[in-house]
Amino acid sequence: MTEPNVRIAGSAAGIPAEAWGELAAPGDPFLNADFLRILEASGVVAPETGWQPLHLLATEDNRVVGLLPLYLKSHSHGDFIYDWSWRPVWESFGRDYYPRLISGVPYTPVAGPRLLVAPRSADAGAVRRALIRAAQALVAGQGWSSWHVALAAADDVATLEAAGLLVSHDVQFHWADAGFGDFDGFLQSFSAEKRRKVRAERRRAAQSGLRIEVRHGGEIRADEWPALHALYRSTFERFGNHAAFSAECLAALAAALDERMVVFTAADGEVPVALSLCFRSADTLFGRYWGASRAVDSLHFELCFYRGIDYCLREGLVRFEPGAGGEHKIARGFVPQRVRSAHWIPDPAIRRIVAPHLARQAAGVAAYRDDAARHLPFRRAG
Template sequence: MQIKPLACLHEMDSVAWNTLAGSGYPFLRHEFLSALEQSGCVGGKTGWLPQHITVWEGETLVAVMPMYRKSHSSGEYVFDHAWANFYHQNAVAYYPKWLTAIPFTPCQGPRLACLAGVDAAKINRAVFDFIRAQAEIDGISSWHGLFPLPDQLAQCQNLGLNIREGVQFQWFNRGYRDFSDFLDAMTASKRKMIKRERRKVTEQGIEFLMLTGDEASDVQWQVFYQFYALTYLKKSSQPYLNLDFFLRCAARMGEQMRLVLAIKDQRYVGAALSFIGGDTFYGRYWGCYEEYNFLHFEACYYQGLDYCLANGLQRFDSGAQGEHKIARGFEPVTTYSAHWLKEARFAKPIADFLAREKIAIQDYRADAARHLPFKTPENKG
């Protein structure tokens, strides 16, 4: 078994990579990751240097794992800035670190993709041994794996990694026939709230157009990008992604993209972009020129829910944060990350912190679940 780092995904045959990565999780596809590199969103001076892991048995590629050498902690959605400060206060460098994640994408999914029939536990051990040994050579402080699937946690724990928990909000199709059936599962007050929100959008004269990525024109992509960039500029920050990235994705994997355009008086006033993989709808990007009542909820959530219900999708992963999603039927779920720190004197206090944080996170998730809008035996709505 040989492990070979890959500094440029374009050097790897896309069919070979995708044979392992599959298409059920769109963000692990060769097309998505290479679009990030070729558009300049990662690589160069961005602080995201690709060092992907490929595992070989002879001439056969048996496993792939995205990995980046990071010189900062931006764009990760699992926040370790306090850890970096802890290192700095003790005159030890936290950066560079290694990160296994999908850049700018806080969505759970596979992180180490293996050939069917191989011993995944054996490959995990070999990859981790390589990471530890190479960290000594390259002066790397740590390795972090963000948003792995829950069924990959046992392997992480077997490797002695620290597990960190978080909470996101996702929608699940509980056998709903359509949107009305979904609303019928809610209490009367929340059902009325959502109906009112959708009605108010219509009363403002706003209509919606949903396109696949390859159906959208260059002009429509330019309009979307202006909306997307404004979301960051309104907060006095710079967007992580550029227009070239979105155009590359649209050309190469447009069938897995859904662009919702909001139209009022024959002009575009907002847009939301999502991806589809397997039975899941991934809500990702949003923006608008000016605020309209409830436009964000309609474009980012209700249009996606309509699509899920019409097409038999079972889950809507809405990404990071957003307690406002609870009232709209998005349930709190636990997310995970795995962490290895080379220096034992830092690993122990951080492990203690994670143990305390876990209790708070679990209490928060339980409290969030108590605010879900669905009928209960005590409250039949």
């Protein structure tokens, strides 16, 4: 078989919509013809903000059969590699760590496929190998430090590891439906003490006097987004961080994604005072952003966790991934899960330093995951 050709697409908009339709999983809220295009067109993801699109397209007979989302990054913000401590290693060898390449979804700590292959491809393995070799060649040809694949799906991790990439580990907390039926059914899986605590939190949120509702992106008017965006922005400002998305970008995403965006809000009269912004696929809800203009007892848990579980049970979604970090999720029934990223480091001397670090990290993450699981609120068998 002829090796697939690989070329660079300088923008997500430059990838034909029909190709996205074949490459992306149906209903994926992030890797689709809209999400990356809107982020890039709005300037959220652009060379000026440290994200230069260099997406790799594999073609057979001039038809797109593979895609590797790829960005040249001049910093480590928003890609969830957590590699801030790696820069001094390169500098100790007289090398620059930035820029480096990243494959993943900007500002989105969601694991999923990164080596996208169209079903019509004659040899999916050959397409994946061609995309990997092209990324490695790009690093070598430009003299860049490394290439990272953030939060890759299990199949991709195996393929990338076989191609010589190192693997890092992390833990996220996910909810899964075990046939609960409704929220009360879910709570029946808790111990009595933990069940009482959740009910008390939900009661305090209900007694706040705020109107809580859920809407999909297409149900939110464009003129509502400035107020909702102010809530989103407030969380970042509180911690001295940058809110990457603009109100216009969120409005454009809402209009394009429609039911793939899910927004939980609490309002005092007609004034929104809190927001939990989520996305969804055909079977999973993804929590992304929280913001509030004032502190309300237990409202964060209600909007970010309990309403999301309610939504999943009502809509038939089987998983809820509420975002990175947050040990407080354990007591609310979110189970620790391993997630992995992959790293191509061409310099053998630097690789020899990073590899044992990642091996120790894997053992530490596994121990942490096991320890966290011992604190889950579920009733114990027997």
